[in-house]
Amino acid sequence: MSERTGREPDGTTARQAADGIPEDAMRRLAQLQPGEKGSLFTSDLTVNEFLLVREAGFRPLGLVLGSSVYHVGIQLGRWSKNQELTRLSQAMYEARELAMGRMEAEAHALGADGIVGVRLDIEFKEFGSDIAEFIAVGTAVKADGADPGPGGSWRNNKGRPFTSDLSGQEFWTLIRAGYAPLDLVMGSCVYHVAHQRFTQVMGNTGRNVEIEPFTQALYNARELAMSRMQAEAQALEAEGIVAVRLRQHSHHWGAHTTEFFAIGTAVRPLREDHVIDRPSLVLGLDA
Numbered sequence: 001m002s003e004r005t006g007r008e009p010d011g012t013t014a015r016q017a018a019d020g021i022p023e024d025a026m027r028r029l030a031q032l033q034p035g036e037k038g039s040l041f042t043s044d045l046t047v048n049e050f051l052l053v054r055e056a057g058f059r060p061l062g063l064v065l066g067s068s069v070y071h072v073g074i075q076l077g078r079w080s081k082n083q084e085l086t087r088l089s090q091a092m093y094e095a096r097e098l099a100m101g102r103m104e105a106e107a108h109a110l111g112a113d114g115i116v117g118v119r120l121d122i123e124f125k126e127f128g129s130d131i132a133e134f135i136a137v138g139t140a141v142k143a144d145g146a147d148p149g150p151g152g153s154w155r156n157n158k159g160r161p162f163t164s165d166l167s168g169q170e171f172w173t174l175i176r177a178g179y180a181p182l183d184l185v186m187g188s189c190v191y192h193v194a195h196q197r198f199t200q201v202m203g204n205t206g207r208n209v210e211i212e213p214f215t216q217a218l219y220n221a222r223e224l225a226m227s228r229m230q231a232e233a234q235a236l237e238a239e240g241i242v243a244v245r246l247r248q249h250s251h252h253w254g255a256h257t258t259e260f261f262a263i264g265t266a267v268r269p270l271r272e273d274h275v276i277d278r279p280s281l282v283l284g285l286d287a
Contacts, residue, residue: 021102025065029109032062043139045117049168053116053139056175057146061110066102066136069125070095072251081194082217084224085257088190092259093228096120096186099136100163107161112140113154114162116171118184120263124252132251138163149180149270156182156236156268164265166243174242174267178274182236182266187228190259191221221260222246229262238266 032039042063043050050060072091099120107115118138125131140161148154156162164171164181174181194213225246233241244264251259 020068020098021066021105025106026109029062029064029106032110044137045139045168049117049171052168052172053141054144056172057144058113058116058141059144061107061112061140061142064103064106064110064112064115064138064140066099066104066106068095068098068102068134070098070132070134072130072132082213082220083192084221085190085192088253088257088259089188092190092261093186093188095132095134096136096188099134100184103136103138104160104163107138107140110140111142112161113143114164114181115140116164116181117167118163118165120165120184120186122249122251130252138165146175147270149268154180158183158236165263166265170243173277175270177276178269178271179239179267180270182238182268183232184263185229185232185236185238185241185266186261186263187225187230187232188259188261189221189224189228190253190257191217191224192257193217194256218260221258222262225260225262229264233264233266236266237268239268241266 032041041060043060044063045053045060053060070091072088072095103115103118115138118136121135121137123133123135125133143154146154154162160183162181163184165184166174166181171181194217229241229244241264244262247261247263249259249261250257
């Protein structure tokens with residue numbers, strides 16, 4: 001069970017979830033004083049996104065972030081066969097979970113109902129080729145008149161604020177259509193693609209031919225990433241996952257080892273009748 005999936009909303013666990021957050025960050029959040037007269041908010045939403053999030057019935061509270069500098073170890077194996085490098089898969093997943101958990105802890109400290117516009121990035125550092133910083137950033141929001149539906153809460157069934165990587169425009173459209181985000185769900189698989197033997201390379205020279213072992217390896221790796229993302233959504237009792245992206249990263253492992261990373265926003269219905277606004281025609285005045 002992941003750190004985020006296993007956390008409950010009681011005060012003790014919330015304090016434990018805040019472990020690893022710098023004191024400077026907690027002081028910054030305390031100074032925002034959401035809801036107080038004269039308080040300010042911070043956000044990385046664009047002007048249009050900000051206005052649409054407000055139109056959807058939410059008000060921004062503050063920019064929240066989580067960071068984890070993680071040592072991604074090495075794994076030995078038989079390089080002549082296709083195989084998942086399970087230790088690396090686990091490392092890439094756990095590091096992202098730590099960053100996401102700290103971002104959510106900051107949102108909890110602000111009393112947020114959710115986080116919109118989440119960005120999840122990786123930066124490998126110059127002080128170590130096997131050391132990377134995993135960063136999660138988003139805007140914490142509070143429901144301000146938006147109806148959460150029959151459940152009576154915008155938090156998901158794990159008692160945590162919802163997270164979503166949808167843009168402000170997409171978030172507005174989702175809410176207007178009668179759906180609500182539950183959580184940003186993801187799956188990771190680091191896979192080694194077997195090297196071809198010399199005879200195989202020479203046998204394919206000058207021919208149009210499918211390299212079946214490569215096809216099967218990449219197919220398997222994508223399926224593992226997708227199935228893990230779907231398992232997270234099922235644990236949240238989601239109706240579906242929207243805006244799914246399937247990324248491929250080589251990072252620093254070389255040509256034959258790559259990470260497949262699946263990420264999307266799990267959603268639930270707010271009501272039975274999903275009324276979708278008809279698109280309107282807009283004509284530009286530019287020549």
